[in-house]
Amino acid sequence: MKALILSNRVPFPPNSGYPIVVYNTIKGLLNLGVDITLFSINTHRHRVDVDDIYDPVFERIKFYSFDIDTEVNLWGAFFNIFSNESYNVSRFYDSRAAEMLENILHESEFDIIQFEGLFVVPYLEVIKRNSEAKLIYRAHNIVFDVWERLAASERFTPRRRYLQFLARRLKVYETDQLNRFHQIFAISEPDRQNILHFGCETCLDVFPVALDFEKYVIDTKKTSFPTLFHIGAMDWRPNKEGLEWFIDEIWPDIEKLNSELRFYIAGKSMQQHFYDYDSDNLVVEGEVVDAVEFMNSKAIMIVPLLSGSGMRVKILEGMAMKKCVIATTYAAEGLNYENGKDILIADTADEFYRCILQCVTHPNRWREIGENARKTVERDHDLLSISKRMLNVYHRLVNG
Numbered sequence: 001m002k003a004l005i006l007s008n009r010v011p012f013p014p015n016s017g018y019p020i021v022v023y024n025t026i027k028g029l030l031n032l033g034v035d036i037t038l039f040s041i042n043t044h045r046h047r048v049d050v051d052d053i054y055d056p057v058f059e060r061i062k063f064y065s066f067d068i069d070t071e072v073n074l075w076g077a078f079f080n081i082f083s084n085e086s087y088n089v090s091r092f093y094d095s096r097a098a099e100m101l102e103n104i105l106h107e108s109e110f111d112i113i114q115f116e117g118l119f120v121v122p123y124l125e126v127i128k129r130n131s132e133a134k135l136i137y138r139a140h141n142i143v144f145d146v147w148e149r150l151a152a153s154e155r156f157t158p159r160r161r162y163l164q165f166l167a168r169r170l171k172v173y174e175t176d177q178l179n180r181f182h183q184i185f186a187i188s189e190p191d192r193q194n195i196l197h198f199g200c201e202t203c204l205d206v207f208p209v210a211l212d213f214e215k216y217v218i219d220t221k222k223t224s225f226p227t228l229f230h231i232g233a234m235d236w237r238p239n240k241e242g243l244e245w246f247i248d249e250i251w252p253d254i255e256k257l258n259s260e261l262r263f264y265i266a267g268k269s270m271q272q273h274f275y276d277y278d279s280d281n282l283v284v285e286g287e288v289v290d291a292v293e294f295m296n297s298k299a300i301m302i303v304p305l306l307s308g309s310g311m312r313v314k315i316l317e318g319m320a321m322k323k324c325v326i327a328t329t330y331a332a333e334g335l336n337y338e339n340g341k342d343i344l345i346a347d348t349a350d351e352f353y354r355c356i357l358q359c360v361t362h363p364n365r366w367r368e369i370g371e372n373a374r375k376t377v378e379r380d381h382d383l384l385s386i387s388k389r390m391l392n393v394y395h396r397l398v399n400g
Contacts, residue, residue, distance in 0.1 A: 001394055002035040003112040004104070004133070008092055008119035010040040010048040010065055012055050015291065016233055016268070017313035018140060021187075022116050024210045027057050028387025034394075037062040037108065039101060041092055041120065044069045045235070064104060066097040086169040088143070093122040105130040111398045112136060118143045121177050134397040137177065138185040138207070141311075142194050144170035149307035149330075150237055175199065182397055185390075187311045188334025205393060208334070209311050210386040211377060215292065216320040218374075222296045226360045228254075228263040229298035231291060232314055235269035238307045242328070246304040247277055250349045254356055255281050261360065263302075266294055295321045300359050300366055303327035304352070311335065316381055319343070319373035324366035326355045336380050342372040 007022045014023035026036055042048060042065040050065055070091040101123055110133040115121055117140045127135070144167050151163035178184065178200040185207040186192035192206050230246070232239040243265065251263060261281060265274065268287040278284045288294045291314075295301070301318040303325060311334040318325050319342065325332075326344045337343045344359075346352040359366040 001033070001112070001391070001398070002037070002108070002110045003029065003114060003394070004037045004039065004108075004110045005114045005116060006101075006120040006123060007038065007040045007116045008043070009046050010042050010050065010053075011038075012048060012053045012058055018117070020313050020317075021140065021209050023057065024212055024383055025114075025116075025387075025390070026061060027212065028210055028383045029391065030057065030060050031384075032387055032391050034391065036060070037104065037110070038064070039104060040065045041070075041097065042067045043092075044071060064100060066094065066100055068092065068094050068097065086166070086173040088166060088170055089119060089122060089173055092119040098123060098126045101126055102130050109133075112394050114138060115181075116140070118174055118177070124177070124180060134182045134394075135180075136183045136185060136393075136397075137181040138187070139191060139195060140187055142174070142191055144168075144174050145194070146238070146307060150241075153241065153307060178202065183393060190334055205389075207386060207390060208381055209313050209316055210383040211316060211320055211381045212383045213320060213378060216317065217292075218322050219296055222293075223299055224262075224297060225299045225363060226258055226261045227298045228261070228300045228302050228356065229266070229295070230264075230302045230304075231266045231288070231294060232303075233269055234267050234271055234274065238305050239267065240271070242304040242306050242331075243274070245306060246302060246352070247282070250304075250352045251282065253349075253353055257357060257360055264294075264298055266291075291317070292321065295323060299324065300356065301325045301327075302352075302356075303331040305331035315343075316377055319370075319377045320381075322367075322370035322374045324359055324369040325373065326352065326359075337376065342369060342376045344369065 009018055011019035011022035014020045030036055038061050110131060113127055113131060113133045114136040116138050148167040151160050151167055154160035154163055175198045178195060178198060179202050181202055183203045184195060184200060185205055186195055187208060189206055192204060195204060230243055234240050262283060264283045264285060266285045266288045270286040275284050295318060301323045303315055305328050307330060312331055315325055315327060315331060326346055328347050329345055332343060332345060339345045344355045346355045
């Protein structure tokens with residue numbers, strides 16, 4: 001079985017949500033004997049020096065990448081208004097990248113070509129012209145839904161209207177693509193239901209985020225208490241807005257609970273104004289070298305997202321590390337959880353306060369939830385079982 005995977009980021013190293021999903025997909029399929037070729041858009045925003053990749057998975061694949069500057073350009077955004085294209089998506093297309101893909105397809109025949117997310121779908125036409133492979137679209141989230149929610153929370157009217165405009169364009173593009181593939185993978189059951197609602201008539205299955213549990217080694221001796229933590233990329237707007245809300249509206253009351261309570265914030269692209277919050281009890285660490293070790297040393301994970309869709313990989317990692325996760329309903333969307341057993345759901349300032357108070361005053365409570373969390377993700381997100389299911393779909397498509 002030969003598969004070509006297209007990604008809108010180089011998934012090495014696997015240090016954030018999208019790269020982890022793509023990396024684990026590749027690793028799981030390789031371990032089942034699939035021959036993998038990876039073509040990645042190497043954006044300026046998330047640029048990876050390919051010559052510096054040292055990874056055993058990387059050594060086992062054929063790899064191609066193309067550098068593209070996808071940063072928002074004022075003139076590009078303005079002139080896009082007068083076209084019928086989605087500006088969010090069109091920034092990832094380059095005719096020279098399409099030529100590279102065409103050459104790859106002339107050199108090799110593939111059984112499966114898998115598009116990891118919406119932003120590589122602009123290359124669908126060149127692939128259809130040059131390959132007879134079965135085509136799979138993996139929806140990492142409902143992209144336009146993220147932008148609709150961002151627009152709804154925007155108070156500055158001109159910005160809100162432009163975000164609404166972008167969301168409308170995205171919705172048209174995203175829903176128009178659904179029936180152009182032989183198979184769609186949704187990342188969660190709610191996303192599957194939404195995709196069906198948008199008129200999907202092709203084969204549709206749920207493939208959640210898969211985790212390699214060998215990576216998540218817990219050492220309780222390293223865990224300090226009482227500690228709260230948040231980890232996430234601050235160049236993703238939902239993370240930034242959610243954290244600002246928590247710090248401004250909730251943390252001042254939480255801080256008074258216990259003079260020894262510490263709240264640690266980590267993540268790449270940490271903006272300067274977050275460092276202004278830094279104090280004895282609120283520690284802003286910025287990007288950390290090892291996210292697993294960072295989580296190992298903390299007790300309670302805070303995920304105050306107010307928008308977004310898909311599945312939050314960092315929550316799954318926290319659960320895999322036996323952390324008590326306190327999250328909004330938005331943040332936990334798509335997870336198969338039981339509130340109060342393997343996660344705590346809080347959507348208001350008062351609910352966050354009560355959940356944190358419960359954990360700080362009853363340490364056995366957060367430990368019990370963390371134990372249950374690990375069992376839940378082992379049940380639902382095991383790399384081997386999910387990879388086997390995916391390979392079965394490949395065989396069905398190719399042999400059907």
